[in-house]
Amino acid sequence: MNARRGGRYFLAGLAVILLLEAHSSFAQFRGRGVEMQVVSPIQIVSEPSRMHTISFRVTNRTNRQERFREEAVLPKGWNLVIPMTSFVLPPQASTARLLSFQIPINAREGTEKIVYSVQSDRDPSIRDRAEYDVVVLPVAKTDFLVENPPSSLMAGEEFEFAARLVNSGNIPRMFQIKARNTDTNSPVLAAPSEVFLGPGEGAAVSVTGKIDQKFQGTVAVIQITATIEKDGRTEDAASTAVLVEVVPAVFRKPEPYHILPSTLTVSATRTADGSTKPSFEWEGSGTLDEEGEKELSFSFKGPDVDDSYFFTRTDEYWMNYSSRSLGILMGDQPYGISPLTVYSSYGRGFGVDFKSMAGGKLSAGLFYVRDRMGEEEWMDRGLYVQRSLGDDSFIRLNVAQSETKATDKKPESEDKLWSLEARLRTGKNSDLELEYGRTSTDRPSAKDDNDAYRILWRGMTEGKISYSLGKTHAGADYWGYFHSYDYENASVSIPLGARLRLGIAASGYENNLDLRSGESNVATSENLVQATLDYDLQNGWFLMLGFDDFERLDRLAPANFDYAEKSYWVRLGRNFGQLNWSVEPRFSDQYNRLTGESESVWNMNFLVSYFPSPNLSLSLFWNLGDNDVLSESYLLRGSSSFGGSIFWRMSPQLTLTLAYSRSGISDNAELLTNQFDLIATYEMKEDRFLTLEVSKDDFETEYRLSYQVPIGIKTVKKTNVGILRGRVIDSMDPAKPGLPDVVVRVGSEAVVTDRDGNFIFPSLAPGFYRIMIDPKSIGYGFTTVQKYPISLEIAGGPKPVSMEIGITKGAIFRGRIALPEQGGSDAGEGAAGLRELAVSGAKPGSIAHILVELSRDDQTVRRSTDMNGEFVFDNIRPGSWNLKFYEAGLPAGYRFETESKSIELAPGDVVEIVNRVLPKKRTIQFIDSGTVTTSSSGRKK
The missing domain is CATH 2.60.40.10 (Immunoglobulins)
Known part of the structure; x- marks a missing residue:
């Protein structure tokens, strides 16, 4: 106990020291052409079901206006509240972008990664990305225990599983039990519907239902809820959700060859000037072998659509291959070897990775890439050698070279880089990343400041203290992915009880470290200190209190800005399962020290998400407040920004996605920007799709129509497969005749028996299967002689597994x-x-x-x-x-x-x-044994 408490005090003290001593830094050079930084704390620590918002600052470092398209990669099952869209930035301008998401109720415990990226439509090499950590806390569920949920079901299949409700309190209660499926067409029933339980008692709950035959989703969520009556109101006492993978009821002919899936998309874009631009894309991804060890992915798209406002696209051709021992990259894509040297250099090139040498202890790789847009001729190449230390730890040497041809404004340059990189596992739930690098360059420099280093230590203790400490520094003469850059951060989240958590974070940035006016007309310094108190109010309610202290100044005289802001905010919300909301009022004191302006302003942010079924989901965001926000603010935005999105599967074939966003209101109350996006997808036969996209803002409206066709590429003939053959018979007839037209399903494949009742599955992967009989094909009231569904193991090899399925009257x-x-x-x-x-x-x-x-x-x-x-x-x-x-x-x-x-x-x-x-009959038996004596108080015998 003392050791844990001491560790807690140490981490808290270390975070406070970093908060007090953090120096600011937004990098002058990071990547190529665009720079992106996280304004929010560097990690979020949260329970499932919460909604969160991350703020990013995006700066256009080019000398021309660019339209950027943003993209967010979330863990599987996580949902966006604010849709991703595109935006325009003038040269050297910055803007704040928001990424709002919801952590699902079944999110696994541990650290998940969110990747947010922006990329120019005109030139894909103008790009940047940021990774963000979200620590999902464990949530104990002691009231409902699911015993045997099905992992997967066929559309149209009935199911039954058991759950157990336990009264873990100390008072007796009467529970009302209900079950619901997110798909309203798939009924589900929980029995018993009510149960009385004393303290510590439990009861079995049976959940039965059926998946709709026309179900088109991939996952069905079955939620079981126990409620109680308290003071005349109904309250949730316990709830659990079961996620079931649903295999659509489609018939697929068994395939003896291994198939690499791919799609061919042909599009026509109607631009704002009335012209029509055609384009195509053929892309695929999958494995080449039955073991899944050899992967191939590719994309071929073109020609350029370069005069479109929304649907600008660049021709692109690339192909990647990966196996346990070898990786090959070819074509137009990002290349790199480490964060400090070359990290994400987009161009046309190739790369090779030798993944397993010296018994798996060594790996090595190299790449070559060059500019393909022609505006600034450059070339990058590099190689690495890595030594594995076990347990996901390694040490690595990176060597790279960058060459840039001369232009009218810049002379020719050559940069040689190397770095020593390591990743070490420092505990069960913690790791440490280290990298040190140097540059040798022929660029003119005022001093020899040509080294860089990077440190990141993050993890979680057994006491559920989450921490992250990091620093990245690149000297004024270091010309890798970072240049003239200094960034440091600290974040710690400490539980103060079962339902209260304290968070403290600090970050600092500096750019133009050597104050070189020839490289930039500013030398930015920024500091951000943040503190939060997160209180779980139970029954889905939560409350957060926050404080932000932000300052931004220009160290290069004459200064272009000197700004400070202190904000106080409250976030209140509740998670209802399918419906979740939060409201966040923020109050801020802002100071422009150059002009003497100051404002005390406020705004209010609303977030709502509603997911009633896999066929319908809605999200809404709304930010309103003062119009007098100073322009330098990144924490509090101008008033009346709002928008949302709707996903609606109107029918098994037709899907609609709509998104609308309004960026805000200017000082003179004029609307800044509106953007509307519509995507309508119609699914035709044989997995073919027709998609209409419409994008509109205050200036342009454009359309794109696409037709998508699946193409299965046969690679190798399956060898490690099993063969299942059988016959469906009428077991009530002594002659045991075969039954024709009976649908037999194994996994995602289905066949129909011939006129003699025979069926065959010629290519099944080895493993355990459930053999299903479509009840409609045998008639109501009939069942199988064997236990249904029939479980069977299929072994690989040429010898078929034979079976006979008897059908009888139930x-x-x-x-x-x-x-x-x-x-x-x-x-x-x-x-x-x-x-x-x-x-x-x-x-x-x-x-x-x-x-x-x-x-x-x-x-x-x-x-x-x-x-x-x-x-x-x-x-x-x-x-x-x-x-x-x-x-x-x-x-x-x-x-x-x-x-x-x-x-x-x-x-x-x-x-x-x-x-x-x-x-019950009771028998009372008298035993003639012993003696009976009496005694009087205070007397002895």
Whole structure:
């Protein structure tokens, strides 16, 4: 305990020191042509279901106006609240961009990475990107435990799984249990619908349902909720969600060859000037072998569409190959070897990676790339040698060379770079990145400031303290990915209790370190200190308090800016499952020290997301406040920015995506920019798509129509495959004739039996499969002789696996649990408690919520009695079953007349049973043993 507390104090102290001593730095040179920096704290620590917003500053370092297209790469299942779009920046101008996202409820614990990037439409080499860490905290779920959820289902398939509700509190409660599917066309039911649990008691919950035959999504979310009545209101007591992968109900002919998927897209763009520009793109990605070890990806697109306002595109051709031992890159794409030397150099080139040498301990690679736009001729090349240290740790030597041809404004230059890089695992949940580099250049320099270094240490302690410390420095004569750049940051998030967390962060930037007026007319220095208190109010509510201290000044005389801002903000929100919202009022004191201007301003930011089903999702953002915000502010934006997006699958074939954004209002209350985007996609037969895109702002409206065709490229014939052949028969006929036109499914493949009932799957990967029979193809009331679905292991090799599937008429077994007649011979002790179990409005003498079980060697099915004390098992396989009634829920002193028995069900049978509840017979036995004595207080005998 003392060691943990000491570590906590050490990290907090270290963060405070960095907060006090942090120097500012927004880089003069980072990448080529555009520079992007994160204004928000360098990491977010959050529970699932929260919505968060990251602020980036994007600066156009070129001498011409550029339209930039932004892109965000989120972890799988995460959702954007503010849609990504495009924006225009004048030369040397900056703007603040927002990335708002929601962490899903089922996000895994640990650190996830978000990548935000911008790229010029005209010249893809003008690009930059930033990576951002989001630490997802674990959330304990003790009330609902899901026992056997299905991992995948076929569209149209029925399902059943069990959950267990546990009252982990210290008071008895009556729970109402409901289940819902995000797809409203896929019904789901939880039984029992209500249950009474004492402290520490638990109850089994059965969840049954069916996936809609026309379901077109990839994932269905089944949410189970237990509610309680408190003070006349209904409150959520416990909730859990089950994600099930859904395989669409499509028939696919078995393929003996391994297929590399690809698509060919042909487009026509109608530009603002009325001209029509055609283009095409053929892209693919997949594996070349059955083991999935050899990967190939490619993209061929063109020609240029260079006079379009929104849909500008550059011809691009590239192909990549990767295996365990070798990687090959060719064509138009980013190349690089390390963050300090060459990191993301876009051009036309090639690269080779030798991934496994000296028994996997060594790897090496090289690349060559040159400018393909022709505006500034340059060439980069480099190589690396890496030594693995195990446990995802390595040490690496990087060597690179950059050459730039002379232009009218700049002389020819040659830069030689090298760096020593390492990544070390410093703990179970922490790692350390180190890199040191130097440059040898023929550029003129005032002093020999030609080295660079990079340090990043981040992780989380066992006490759930999340931390990140980093610094990147590149000297004024260092000409790698960073140049004349200094950046440092510190961030720590400390739990102060079960529901309270303190966050402290600081960052600093400097550019133009040597104050060279010939390189830039400014020398920017920036400091940002931030602190937050995050309080979990339970039941989905949360509250955050924040403070930001920001300053920005120009160190190069005469100064162009000297600005400071202090902000206080509150964020309140709630996560309802499908509906989530947050509101953030911010109050700020702003100072322009050059002009003497000062403002006390405010704004309010709203974020809302609603995901009622996989077929519909909506998001909305709205920022309003004062119009008097000083132009230097990056933390508080001008008023009345708002927008949102809608995703709507109107039918299995038609999908619409709409996005609208308004950037804000200027000082004279004029609207700055509006942008509207529409994407309509229509799915035709054989996975072909027709897509219409419309983009409009205050100046232009453009259209693009695209037609997409899937192309499967056969690579190698499958060898490590299994063959399944079989026959579907009528088992009720002694002649066992085959049944034609029966749909048999294995995984995502489906076949139809021939006129003799035969079927074959000629190319199945080895493994365990579930063999499914489409119930519509065999008729209602029929089932399989084997346990359904049928589980089978398929082994690779030429010898086929043979099976016979018998179809028979299903049986029905139903019954009722009856109470004893009131006042009769069965009445006695506990009768009042027994009568309490009878539900109001039910049949006289009935008892609800009793568990009934049928079992045999290979299968167990359970049902709960309804309000009338009735239960039914339909479409049961004929044969011998063991029947059992569970006494859980009966009052003390009572029993079932029949607790268990064996029953025989023949095809088509309808068997009924009435089971009475009787008092237990008690025997009192007197034991003639021992003696009885009496004593009086204060007397001895």
